[in-house]
Amino acid sequence: MTAHAEITEDLIEGDRVEVVVGAPAHGGHCVARIGGPHGRVVFVRHALPGERVTVEITELHRGYLRGDAVEIHEASPDRVTPPCPYARPGACGGCDLQHASGDAQLRWKTEVVREQLTRLAGLTLQEQEQIFVRVEALPPPPERPGLPAETGDDAARLLGWRSRVRYAIDAAGRPGLLQHRSNQVVPIDRCRIAHPAIQDLDVLANDWPNIDALQAVASTGGDVAVLGRPSGTAGSPASDDLTEAQEGGPLVRLSGPAEVIELAAGHAWRIPPQGFWQVHPVAADTLVAAVVDMLRPAGGETAWDLYGGAGLFAAAVADRTGARVTVVESSPAGVAAARTNLSGLPHVDVVEARVEAALSRRRVTGPVDLVVLDPPRAGAGARVVRAIAAARPRAVAYVACDPAALARDLKTFRSEGWRVERLRAFDCFPMTQHVECVALVVPAG
Numbered sequence: 001m002t003a004h005a006e007i008t009e010d011l012i013e014g015d016r017v018e019v020v021v022g023a024p025a026h027g028g029h030c031v032a033r034i035g036g037p038h039g040r041v042v043f044v045r046h047a048l049p050g051e052r053v054t055v056e057i058t059e060l061h062r063g064y065l066r067g068d069a070v071e072i073h074e075a076s077p078d079r080v081t082p083p084c085p086y087a088r089p090g091a092c093g094g095c096d097l098q099h100a101s102g103d104a105q106l107r108w109k110t111e112v113v114r115e116q117l118t119r120l121a122g123l124t125l126q127e128q129e130q131i132f133v134r135v136e137a138l139p140p141p142p143e144r145p146g147l148p149a150e151t152g153d154d155a156a157r158l159l160g161w162r163s164r165v166r167y168a169i170d171a172a173g174r175p176g177l178l179q180h181r182s183n184q185v186v187p188i189d190r191c192r193i194a195h196p197a198i199q200d201l202d203v204l205a206n207d208w209p210n211i212d213a214l215q216a217v218a219s220t221g222g223d224v225a226v227l228g229r230p231s232g233t234a235g236s237p238a239s240d241d242l243t244e245a246q247e248g249g250p251l252v253r254l255s256g257p258a259e260v261i262e263l264a265a266g267h268a269w270r271i272p273p274q275g276f277w278q279v280h281p282v283a284a285d286t287l288v289a290a291v292v293d294m295l296r297p298a299g300g301e302t303a304w305d306l307y308g309g310a311g312l313f314a315a316a317v318a319d320r321t322g323a324r325v326t327v328v329e330s331s332p333a334g335v336a337a338a339r340t341n342l343s344g345l346p347h348v349d350v351v352e353a354r355v356e357a358a359l360s361r362r363r364v365t366g367p368v369d370l371v372v373l374d375p376p377r378a379g380a381g382a383r384v385v386r387a388i389a390a391a392r393p394r395a396v397a398y399v400a401c402d403p404a405a406l407a408r409d410l411k412t413f414r415s416e417g418w419r420v421e422r423l424r425a426f427d428c429f430p431m432t433q434h435v436e437c438v439a440l441v442v443p444a445g
Contacts, residue, residue, distance in 0.1 A: 011034075011040075011060065014057065016056050017042075017054070018054050018055075019033070019052070019053060019055055020050070021044055021053060021069070022049060023049055025115070026403065026404055027043065027433060028096030029044055029047075030043070030044050032055065041063070041065070043065070043066050044069055045066075045069065046069040047069035048075075048076035048078055048104065050074075050076050051069070052072075052073045053070075053071060055070070059181070068089035068090070078103075079099055079101075080099060080101050081099075082095075082098035082099050086188050087431075091186050092186050093178055094191070094193075095431040096432050098431050102154030102157060102158055102430070105427065106134075106136075109427060109435045110425070112433075116406070116407040117133065117407050117410070119407070120404060121408070121410040121411045121420075123420065127420070131420060131422050131423045134425065135425040135426065136425065136426050138282045138283065138428060139157070140161075140282075141160070141161050141195075142281075158431055159193055160194070160195060161282075162191065162193045163198075163217065163277075163281055164217050165191055166213060166214070167204070167213065167214040167215070167216070168212075169185065169212055169213060173209035174208075175208055176204075177191065193430070194216075195218040196218075198217075198224070201224070201226065203216060203226060210230060211228040212231050212232075214226065214254075219271075220261075220263045220264070220281050221268065223273075224256050225257060225260055226256060227251040227252060227274055228251065229251055230250070230252060256273065258273075259271060262284065264284035264288065264312060265312060265315055265319075266319070267315055269337070269341050270337070270341060272333055275337055276309050276310075277309075279428075280428045286428070287399055288313060290426075291313055291372055291397040291438060294397050294438065295440070297320040297321045297370060298320075299321060299322055300322070301321045302367070302368050302370070303317045303318075303323075303370040303371065303372065304364060304393075305327045305372045306375070307328070307329065307376065308327035308328060308334070308350075309334045309337070310334060310337040311350070313372040314342060315345060315348070317370060318342075321347075321370075322347065324347050325347060325348045326348075326349045327351065328358045328364060329351075330352065330353060335350055356381070359383075366393075368391050368393045370393055370394060371391075371393045371395075372397050373388065373398045373399065374398075374399040375400070375409075377401055377402045378402075379408055379409050380398075380409050385412040385413055386416060389413060389418060394442070396413075397440055398437075398441055399437075400436070400437045400438075401435075403425075403435060406439060413441050417444050417445065418443055419442060420439055422439070424438050425437045
């Protein structure tokens with residue numbers, strides 16, 4: 001490895017280059033160029049816009065590079081000391097922004113959302129100003145006894161919120177979290193963004209020779225559960241992507257109840273601990289409030305809740321309309337949870353099917369007044385969007401955990417003659433690059 005590589009096409013992994021860092025980009029990094037404004041693009045983690053840093057190259061791709069800022073020569077005024085010793089190059093990949101102040105994280109995410117809406121959805125800056133695109137902070141989760149004292153005024157909001165944590169297990173049986181874009185396990189003492197009830201567990205103090213992955217859950221109802229994936233069974237490795245669904249794979253309950261209670265939208269929800277639920281304790285109520293405020297459901301209006309999970313949005317809409325609401329969900333665990341939790345709402349039907357298949361095969365049919373669209377990270381896709389547009393609801397509330405996928409689907413809505421009337425974005429994943437958006441889409445005519 002060279003101390004400072006020449007600016008040539010011969011860079012290799014491990015080379016170091018000094019750059020001035022540019023704007024943030026989708027993915028938890030900033031954009032810089034090696035060799036001037038028209039030089040090679042390098043996506044830099046652990047840096048902030050405007051900083052002069054030394055980048056160590058970690059990946060080479062056709063057309064761009066990836067790297068970590070390993071020396072900071074001119075620091076941004078937004079730079080802070082990460083509260084976690086593992087939030088650094090070569091260590092845990094779960095947090096992207098611990099080196100940025102709380103306000104800087106909100107500005108970073110706002111810039112990323114706006115850039116995606118401009119580049120992928122075709123929304124002009126003037127259109128975005130009209131719908132006032134900015135990322136809003138969530139309030140600190142309530143009642144977190146034992147939250148350790150950390151440096152900084154933002155600690156209560158930025159730390160101790162993550163209610164579902166997945167740990168990977170290394171070859172020696174030690175639990176930890178993954179490096180960025182790697183299956184390399186980093187053993188840790190505790191995760192600073194995890195809920196205090198998860199930090200209090202002894203899972204990280206033990207070895208797990210017969211387990212490939214662990215998942216810890218601390219629900220808003222006060223339940224704590226630990227699950228494990230026995231060695232040699234199928235399933236994806238634990239991921240650092242907080243937006244992924246928590247279910248999937250043959251998880252075995254190691255401790256805690258078979259169902260955990262989540263409190264949201266005026267209901268108590270019984271969910272299997274491996275089932276999907278928002279990882280921030282305040283997120284479910286925040287997103288429901290945004291959806292209801294945007295849709296303004298009226299008595300007698302019918303609705304679809306697509307990718308409905310346990311039925312969180314369906315319940316909120318049904319409580320206000322008293323009319324038929326159809327939930328479409330493909331996960332058997334989600335369907336079972338929805339049928340259990342919505343059994344007291346007589347006008348709610350639950351359809352077990354992929355959304356695209358349910359719409360194309362007329363498992364759900366119009367007329368429909370309102371649609372809640374809450375797809376997985378990849379988005380709904382053009383076929384689903386066009387099917388919804390063809391049903392001509394009064395309004396669609398699109399809940400998105402990925403701004404790029406949202407922007408692509410909004411472009412399809414716009415091509416079908418719809419417009420974006422409102423958009424709110426929420427920092428449901430502090431210290432990470434992730435952001436949750438809710439967009440109100442209505443017919444343009």
